[in-house]
Amino acid sequence: MMGFYSLYCPILPLLLINRKVYRRATEVIFTMWESFAVALMEVLYGVRFFMSGDVIRPGERSLLLLNHRNRLDWNFFWGALAHASSPPAHNCKIVLKSGIRKFPGLGWIMQMSCYLYIHRRWEEDQRLMSNILDYYRDINHTFQILLFPEGTNLTKETKKKSDEFAVKAGLPFLTNVLHPRTTGFTYLVNKMRNGNQLDAVYDITVAYPHTLPLTELDVLRGKMPEEVHFHIKRHPVSSLPATDEGLKTWLAGVWSEKDELLQTTLSQGHFPESSTNLSHPPVNASYLSVLFWLPLTFGMAYLLCTWWVVQLWCLVFTVFFMVISFGTNGLQHFEVWLYRRQTRYKKISEKTSSPLEQEREN
Structure with a gap:
């Protein structure tokens, strides 16, 4: 404030x-x-960030996909941007629920920073996102968009709904993530690709091997993770499928791999390509x-x-x-x-x- x-x-x-x-x-x-x-x-607070996989290239116009483990993932993701961007710069916009724009201070700041807010009413959301993306295109703006394809964070209630959806759609159950929603993802890929605004898609996985805060109230009580681990995989735009159905299948496959990766990570305490000796200390x-x-x-x-x-x-x-x-x-x-x-x-x-x-x- x-x-x-x-x-x-x-x-x-x-x-x-x-x-x-x-x-x-x-x-x-x-x-x-x-x-x-x-x-x-x-x-x-002594939180340590661990990185593995690819670096984020801030000179690219890209779409960043992150699993939504808790309500605070986007806050911890700023630590990933600080350590995984090479060179250490970025211009990341987050796709957020429309109500957040009303939050005093932070919501107002994100309005001024031209973030993408959605109402969960697709026709209106499509119009609003198109308005911002066309503006970025016209002013030749370099940016990255952070999207949570799951739409909400992982809880017992959302996991139950995800499993019910899996039964109806004939999909396998996922343990550590929710089944992703594909409408917004396919729209953003197509819109950005058609406007020559997409260089790559980054599949980013976040894991909290130890303490896991779930809400803002947990943080106010001092419940902070000792470690936050990120694994980053870059997919050039040329490697993405050309059709909507292909993109939906691709995203489902990415999320299935993410679920398996998290299962391994949570059992051994870090991502396979990482090491507990690669903790990132505070930058200057x-x-x-x-x-x-x-x-x-x-x-x-x-x-x-x-x-x-x-x-x-x-x-x-x-x-x-x-x-x-x-x-x-x-x-x-x-x-x-x-x-x-x-x-x-x-x-x-x-x-x-x-x-x-x-x-x-x-």
């Missing part, structure tokens, strides 16, 4: 002045904040993040409690984002609307000015 009020709110006017700078600034600040989340886990950026974010957080909180100007500042932006979050599909779609409007105006201006320019030349 303090980072939102002190860093994000001041750059909001850039959305109207210079969207290119605005887009860059929001993504740089968000990456800085991700490093703070990783720093809290590594430096303060983690210590720098602590030195930057902690003074900023407490300093902004102090000003919020003591200075009416800051109180008014925070109130104005809180009301603004509450209205945007509950009254629209998010600030990210207003950004796209502004871009479309400017593009149409520019085309009209060019058509109007071209006869005049020809007359001047004559």
Whole structure:
């Protein structure tokens, strides 16, 4: 919240002045904040991240597939991005449930960072995702999209529903993952591939060999994993099937392999290609993040409690984002609307000015 009020709110006017700078600034600040989340886990809680398999290439436009073991996987995934990206940079967007955009602070920040929110109503979700992806294509944006094909995290209740689906569809039971939903996956692959926005698909498997927090409440109680293991497998876009049915079969096969891999990993404590000696210690950026974010957080909180100007500042932006979050599909779609409007105006201006320019030349 303090980072939102002190860093994000001041750059909001850039959305109207210079969207290119605005887009860059929001993504740089968000990456800085991700490093703070990783720093809290590594430096303060002693969480260790273990990597095996391929590296993530941030220069690619890619789709990242991750199994959903708990509600916090996407937070721990920032640790994987910090250690598995080569070079150590990324621009990862997450496909999230629409309600998260309403969360004070983080949800508002993700709107400004142009994330993809879905409502679980396919026609509307398809339209909203297409709106963002077309915008990325038009501005020649390099990005990665993180998708949870299972749609929800693994619990006893969701496992039961997954098994019931397997019986109806004639599929084998899975032990450590849920059967993936294929509609969103096939749509994203086709949409990104047709727009020349897909270089590779990364199959990423996360495992928690020891302590496993399931909810945000577990973290508040201090229940943090000692180790988080990631295995990454890169699939070039040329290796993917060309048809929807082929993509569905491919994804089912990937998830079946993931289930077997997790079974081995949980029994031996690490992925087959990894070793307990390959723990990733905190990167230097983690210590720098602590030195930057902690003074900023407490300093902004102090000003919020003591200075009416800051109180008014925070109130104005809180009301603004509450209205945007509950009254629209998010600030990210207003950004796209502004871009479309400017593009149409520019085309009209060019058509109007071209006869005049020809007359001047004559």
